[in-house]
Amino acid sequence: MKARLASALLLVVLLGAWEAWCRLGNVPALIVPAPSAVFATLWGEIASGRLFPHLAITATEMTLGLALGSLIGLGAGILLAEADFLRRLLHPYIVASQVVPKLALGPLFIIWFGFGLTPTVVITALICFFPLMENTLTGLSRVDPSRRELFRMLGACRAQTLLRLKLPSALPVILAGFRVAVVLALVGAVVGEFIGGRAGLGASIIAAQSVMDSSLMFALFIVITLLGMAFYQAALLLERLLLRHHLKG
Amino acid sequence: MSTEPATKPFVAIEAVHFGYGEEATVDRIDWAIPRGAFHCLVGRSGCGKTTLLKLAAGLLLPQEGCVRIGGAVLTGPGERIGFVFQQPTLLDWLSVLDNVLLPLSLKRGLRSEDREKAHALLDLVSLGDYAQRYPWQLSGGQQSRVAVARALITEPDLLLLDEPFAALDALTREELQDDLLALCAHHATTVLFVTHDIGEAVYLADRVAIMAAGRLHHEMAVDLPRPRGRELRYGQPFNALCRELRRAMDAAS
Numbered sequence: 001m002k003a004r005l006a007s008a009l010l011l012v013v014l015l016g017a018w019e020a021w022c023r024l025g026n027v028p029a030l031i032v033p034a035p036s037a038v039f040a041t042l043w044g045e046i047a048s049g050r051l052f053p054h055l056a057i058t059a060t061e062m063t064l065g066l067a068l069g070s071l072i073g074l075g076a077g078i079l080l081a082e083a084d085f086l087r088r089l090l091h092p093y094i095v096a097s098q099v100v101p102k103l104a105l106g107p108l109f110i111i112w113f114g115f116g117l118t119p120t121v122v123i124t125a126l127i128c129f130f131p132l133m134e135n136t137l138t139g140l141s142r143v144d145p146s147r148r149e150l151f152r153m154l155g156a157c158r159a160q161t162l163l164r165l166k167l168p169s170a171l172p173v174i175l176a177g178f179r180v181a182v183v184l185a186l187v188g189a190v191v192g193e194f195i196g197g198r199a200g201l202g203a204s205i206i207a208a209q210s211v212m213d214s215s216l217m218f219a220l221f222i223v224i225t226l227l228g229m230a231f232y233q234a235a236l237l238l239e240r241l242l243l244r245h246h247l248k249g
Numbered sequence: 250m251s252t253e254p255a256t257k258p259f260v261a262i263e264a265v266h267f268g269y270g271e272e273a274t275v276d277r278i279d280w281a282i283p284r285g286a287f288h289c290l291v292g293r294s295g296c297g298k299t300t301l302l303k304l305a306a307g308l309l310l311p312q313e314g315c316v317r318i319g320g321a322v323l324t325g326p327g328e329r330i331g332f333v334f335q336q337p338t339l340l341d342w343l344s345v346l347d348n349v350l351l352p353l354s355l356k357r358g359l360r361s362e363d364r365e366k367a368h369a370l371l372d373l374v375s376l377g378d379y380a381q382r383y384p385w386q387l388s389g390g391q392q393s394r395v396a397v398a399r400a401l402i403t404e405p406d407l408l409l410l411d412e413p414f415a416a417l418d419a420l421t422r423e424e425l426q427d428d429l430l431a432l433c434a435h436h437a438t439t440v441l442f443v444t445h446d447i448g449e450a451v452y453l454a455d456r457v458a459i460m461a462a463g464r465l466h467h468e469m470a471v472d473l474p475r476p477r478g479r480e481l482r483y484g485q486p487f488n489a490l491c492r493e494l495r496r497a498m499d500a501a502s
Contacts, residue, residue, distance in 0.1 A: 144338070146334050146335070146336055146338050147338050147340070149303075149308055149334070150332070150334065150338050151355075152308060152326050153306060153308060153326045153330070153332045154326075154351065154352045154355050155326060155328065155355065155356070156355045160355055164340075164355070165340070168340065168342045171342075245341065245342045245343075245344075245383050246341055246342050
């Protein structure tokens with residue numbers, strides 16, 4: 001509690017210092033706007049109702065991309081962990097595909113899927129896919145050998161071993177991958193909008209840049225940061241819920 | 250099973266050989282356990298006793314020789330065999346009750362009588378109040394008790410135990426030994442128990458053998474009266490048997 005209070009106090013001090021620097025140093029508002037101006041702009045955007053449609057679009061892209069990428073990543077991780085042959089066959093290609101900067105594929109996706117939601121969701125999904133797949137693969141292959149022996153001894157079939165031993169054992173590792181994916185999903189959604197979005201927080205930043213409105217850009221940074229923190233907290237909550245019976249520590 | 254002649258052993262380990270690589274871990278071992286008997290194997294770490302136990306369970310298959318349970322050659326993890334591992338190997342996301350029920354729930358849907366049976370078993374290992382707890386909320390001794398209850402829920406004909414109490418303190422170990430004897434006597438379970446603790450082997454077993462470098466040495470019958478109690482551990486016959494076993498162990502290694 002004391003640490004939290006100190007954190008909040010630090011924020012106030014930093015904002016105060018920033019405000020003072022802008023006012024006393026005569027910093028041009030185009031380069032660094034004062035916090036008071038940024039909050040005024042932010043409030044204006046909220047009050048006018050201009051902000052929420054963009055926020056909703058970015059949140060939707062993030063959610064869809066995260067869900068799609070995570071599900072496919074989980075599925076691929078399970079498949080590669082269970083089928084040794086497939087792993088040896090495909091893993092080098094999957095790693096190679098992850099080294100390709102996916103944001104560079106944006107322009108191509110616009111040709112394929114047109115402007116709007118779809119290319120951004122696809123980019124986000126591609127970015128989220130890898131941490132889920134990699135962590136699922138790692139988690140599933142690290143199940144305690146004596147527990148595996150227990151399941152063999154109990155005559156469990158392959159599907160039972162997967163569903164009732166391997167996946168629950170791997171769950172902490174899989175969820176750690178999910179947490180990474182959540183952070184990456186925001187990057188995917190915002191940068192995806194830079195390239196091909198007409199609406200959304202990323203597209204709004206590009207629009208603000210074109211009219212040199214720095215304080216609107218800063219206001220949007222704040223919104224994007226809060227959105228990311230909300231998703232991250234939700235992921236932590238989900239993790240705590242799903243792992244409530246798992247071994248602590 | 251009832252047609253089986255009384256003289257025929259329930260578990261027959263016949264010239265069983267197993268090695269990892271060149272060296273033999275289990276070197277042509279013969280061993281027979283009559284139905285309902287409690288046998289112990291004593292040996293230092295790395296003498297091959299865990300491997301022998303896994304061969305008896307069907308978790309490993311012998312490279313030569315065979316293991317027969319009730320006359321039939323074992324070709325894989327046996328249906329009627331319970332196994333207690335060195336570690337409790339409980340699933341930490343399941344409650345104590347669900348851990349005990351695991352062997353049944355992997356085979357079929359659970360019935361209300363299964364839950365009653367699990368509760369009864371937990372009562373027997375004095376964990377009746379802990380059914381809804383989770384393994385990480387239990388002490389090491391309590392976890393071992395749950396592991397024993399889990400192995401017994403299917404009422405196995407043969408129970409194999411691999412140093413299940415090795416990590417526990419001496420007092421808890423003694424309590425668990427008494428619990429195990431009571432549970433096995435209750436169902437007339439045939440038991441093969443592997444340990445490195447001489448006192449534990451003598452206290453539990455009808456028959457003890459020493460294992461060293463993959464071979465069996467110095468088989469010995471333990472003709473102490475049953476039921477065995479705490480006082481027995483301080484008596485002269487018990488200590489004489491322990492001494493004999495200790496000497497044999499030193500001679501073997």
